[in-house]
Amino acid sequence: MTFEWIQIPYALLTIFIVLNYGLLMTALIAKIAARVGRRHGIPIWQNYADLVKNYGLRSSITHGVMFYMGPVFRLTGGVGLLLFVPTIYGSVMFSNLSFAGDLILALYFVFFGTLGMALGAAESGHPYSAIGITRGLSQVTMAELPLALAVFAVALHYQTLSITEIVAAQQGGFLNWTLFTNPLAVAAAMLAFLGSMMRPPFDVVLAPQEIPIGPPTEYHSSYLALMQTNRVLFPIAKIVVYMNLFFGGATSWPEFFIKVFLIYMVSVLVGVVFPRFRVEQSIRWFMIWAVPIGILAIVLA
């Protein structure tokens, strides 16, 4: 696979579709969660309204260069991750820029936004930002471990690092999905997934948000708009990786929408049931429950 200029509009199209889907889906999930709590919830177009408002606002303050760059890093991370992974299997249009790199690129690019965000938020000088970052980094290092182990188990299993090839290997019936051929790896990866979705019980990272709002504390207006965009794109980009690796990928947009929604719902379901962990508790939890499964997965692979 090599680069053609036509891939740029195709890539933009992917971003457009995923963005709209993401806006609607997150709103829908928020609404579901509200209904579970016997509240009415937000209107389904609320995200559009927020986004338009924030993009429309002009800020007159900044805390410095890195403060600027934080949201840029963040969104670059989200968009980049989305583009480095093929969205729809078998489609030239929606294989995006996956010629640039394989699974490892996706795995490591996840950190790009995190790092940039951390840098930006930290320049604001707000202690809550720093506290949120340390909590987030501490937790994510341990949460990512089972994922890395699972990914590696899958790569070993299929003897390739190319996402396209991994998806190809899972075609021909859902029993060919990694979910069924390598359940241990998927179990580990899904536990890791819980840790990285910023939902209970692993959402203490955002706790300062409530007093007032954690790493993005100082961000507002257009800065916040970029971050909100990323908030919508990034989880989906991540889920795409999960979908491709463990759930057979998607051959069409409808399949994509359903799978992404269902995978997202896993974290939502767990989230509404369990109370919040402190960071050291979640580290221990991952150490005790998720990591051994991951290790088993690679040892048996």
Added chain:
Amino acid sequence: MVSAIYPLAAALASAFLLGLLHERQRAPAYAITLGVLGFMTLTAASWVWGFAQTGQAGFEIYTAGVAPPFAISLRLGLAEASLMLLINLTGLLSAIHLQAPLLAHGRRAMAVLLIAVMALGGLVMTRDLFNLFVFIELIVIATGGLVLLSDDPRAVVAGFKYLIISQLVTVFLLIGIIFAYHGTGTLNIDGMAMTTMGLASGGALAFFLMFIAVVIETKPFPANGWALDIYESAHPAFAAIFSAASAAAALFAVDKLLLIGGSDWLPIATGIGILSFVGANLLALPQTNDRRLLGYSSIAQTGLVLVVLGQRDLLGDHTLYVAGGLLLANAVAKAGLFWLSDLIPKREPAAWAALRHHPLALFAFATLLALLVGLPPFPSFYAKWDLVHPLADAGRLWLLGLILFGTLLEAGYLFRWFGYSLKREAPALTGSLVSPRFGVVLVAVAAAWLLALLWGELSVHDNLLLAVPLAFALAFLALDWLPARVKNALAITGLVAYFALTYTDYDPLRMIFAVIFLLGSALTMLAGFDVQGRRPGFYPSVMLMLAGLIMLIRATDSFAFFAAWEVLTIGSYFLILRGKRSEPHALSYLLFSFGGALAMLAGFALAAQGAPSIELVALAQVAESVAPWVFLLLAIGFMTKTAAIGLHIWLPGAHAEAELDVSPMVSGILLKAGLYGLMVLLLAMGTQRLAGVDLVDLLLWIGALTAFLGNLMAIFQEDAKRLLAYSSIGQMGYAIFGLALMNHLGWLMALMFVINHYIYKSMLFLAVGGVARRTGTRQMFLMGGLITLMPLSFIAVMIGIIAMSGVPPLSGFGGRWIFYNAILATDARLPIALIFLSGPIAFLYLFRLIHTIFLGQLKDEHRQVKEAPFWILLPQMIYVAILIVAALVPGLLLRHVDQYLTEFFPFGALNWEGLRITSDFGYWNPVAIMLTIGVIFMLLLSWLLFVNRRAQKVKQFNIVFSAERPYRPETTHFAWNFFAPYRKAMGFLVQPLVTRFWDLITQTLHGIGEMTRRIYNGNAQTYAFHLIGFVVVVFLLGPGGTA
């Protein structure tokens, strides 16, 4: 050749003549003394020259014109002549040193000195047993007199103890001589040797008594309390004679006696020798008196020579070279150090800091210590190498191990002492350096270097002193008076020129190291232009280290390799020691490195199987029975340098406390030496199994554990440089892991780590060093918010941490990508889990580094801080450029290495087609990644800049903060104990168990030394008991036990 009789006669005659002078004619008496000693020295020198030039064999001199057994005969050969030169020269120089006391005590003291020197020479030359006895007694009496030259009133007691002991020795010696004579009918040593003591056990007993009497003259442990007391209390110039000349003569006498005893007695000599060597070195550890310390060391060295004499059956004709090397090294070093000790005002070793402000004196001290420890290029280095090899071949491994252990102990206390001299509070010297008293020390130093040259010339190996890099490094000693900037320019030019001259010599693997060692260090040294003034001692040290490094990659045989290793170790030790608070850390660095080097020495010796050295490539053909051990020993040696877990405790302190531009060198450059060693080892020996364990698997685990624990420890550091140091441990763990994978990509990854680690560690250490320089602290929580004040340093750190964490698009990602591909091809799964965990943990400390220093709240005391100096920034910016280029076109250097590795690992090579890099499993296109990310990033950034073009930067405390307005940066900057949750969850893994383990070992050794030295309770009668006990025990273990 002047007859051997004349010097003896001249000394005797002038000793009598002095008696005729008037008591007050002291100056002429002194002149006569010096004249006679000078004559004796010149005569001996002419003999040495004669023997060395003509290669003439030794000859006998019949004193009464009749052959033995009817008259006494002397022998003069190269060995005798050299010892005579040593003795007479020591006598002469000590006499010069003793000027004041000799003039104060008058002609009688001078006569006694002449007699002492004459008797020592006689002891060396005589071939007659009874004559031997006479000379020993003369030495006893003369020693008894000369001890009293000291100002120390305690010397009287010491002398008396010595006389008591010598009374006992006399009895043993005379009884032994008379019965030996009775058995053989001759007193001539050679004649007696030929008759082989016909009297079964009776003859053996007679010989035993003579032998033990002479052995006691070498002050063997533990029957040597008297000698220690003399060392401690006598005038240092006499102690020099006592250590250098007396010990040499006594050893030579033992050697002569062994001629009679034959090979049965060699093990006994060896046993006594090794007991002395290890015992005395152990007891020297807790010493608090410098001269007593030197005494212990002297006893130990004498013991070592005794071991060599006892190994005559193995060494054969080579004994002279080995024993001579050790003996002369010890003699010159001890004489020099004792003389030097006279300039030190107090007797505790820390008082040697008096030398601190006198570069020449310090150089002398360093030279003499290096000579004593046996560092290259000094004779004892060659000698130890040549001693250890036959031992390993003959399977005398216990002896080998004990020798190495003793050597390590010795290096421990000697370098601890050297550390004091540089780092402790400096008292004033007692006397001027422009005096004969210091002049004689310089003669010893000159002798040390001459001996180095000579032993190199005589050795079967290359002469180290003539190696170009080493010579270049040593030349900086002579240039030390130049301004630092001139020297810096010279050094950089030299490095680059050497690379230009030799770059065709290296294969791609070595090329990487050559580039880092030569060009890389030149780049780092740009920071050296920042230093004003002369910077004394810096350039010799750094060039010594670099010379060692470059000699290391140019070495083809084990000897050159090992010598280079020692050179780089000692150079880096001096370099690390320069840091303000680095004294204990430099010592621990040296001890680990030296211990590792000794393990290597043992490994090489085992591998050589009797040959003087082994080609490095021939390691592949080492016999199967020893190969795993060779592998293990060498690997341990190399891993001390890469600070593998368990052997890592020296690194954080050493790297953190080093000077600003030294830290990048010892971290970015020096650590690679260990990796290079491991590569050479693994390429040659491949996998080895020991007791069913695959050693390479073990290495894999060590690498993974090191990576994990190194990173984990890094996140809990408050000190920025310590954080970087711990991170180096982790990074080296990765590299070891890569090598131990033993596949193509594993090696490629390790090499990529070699390059990357050099770049980003050098950069980060410089950046952090620059910040520490400006803020005056290394504690990160005391900093904060420096981004606007030090933007360039910030950029360097940011690029550094992005590269290091492996996040795309910078070059660290390439390393990770290769790493994943490499582990896909291996079966070792479990250690991989550990390695996986260490990757994200690296994020934690890297973020902490940049956040707590540059982001967050600026402190009031740092509001005026300026950007780091230009010369410190310059290399950083160059590194930034290199990192970006390397990220775009990693193939520039790597594809050649990749190709080269195919020779050793044919499968799994990468495909470097166009801009895309493909492996068996995946692919990667650095340019596409960089472009994609760059375009998205720039688009978003320009949009944001555009919409916020009117945004103003707000003040520091303009933040939303729980309805309060913060006003103190200290309480607002979240920095201390940054990863508290992590400590709660994982803290149990970073308990300092390893540190406690090594502490326990050192404390135990000290404890044993402290307890054991209590046997020397100071009572002369106890010492006599020791002696008799010693004799009895040796008898029971030796001839008595077998009879």
Added chain:
Amino acid sequence: MVFIAMAAGFILILIGFYGALTNRNLLRMIVSFTLADTGVHIVLVAVGALPGRTAPILDASVPVAEAVTRIVDPVPQALVLTAIVIGLGVTTLMLAYAYRLFAQKGTLDIAKFTELKW
């Protein structure tokens, strides 16, 4: 006779050693050593002695031609003479030392002179 001399010599040596090791008084130690020295001298002479022969002095009563069969071995005797001289020297030196030690501390007890240790 030779045996008795030899035994006496060794007994003297042992007495000397015992005395030197058990007496704390400097002078007594020195005397003990002279005893041991004397013992050594006796042993030396005893080893050289051959019963029934005469002193190794070549004069009218012992012609040179018969000397080898009629005199005792002269070497041990020469050695003894030297040893006695040297012993004298060492003993003198020790006495001088004892004097200086006494001058320092006013005691002759060897156990009092233990500042130098360890």
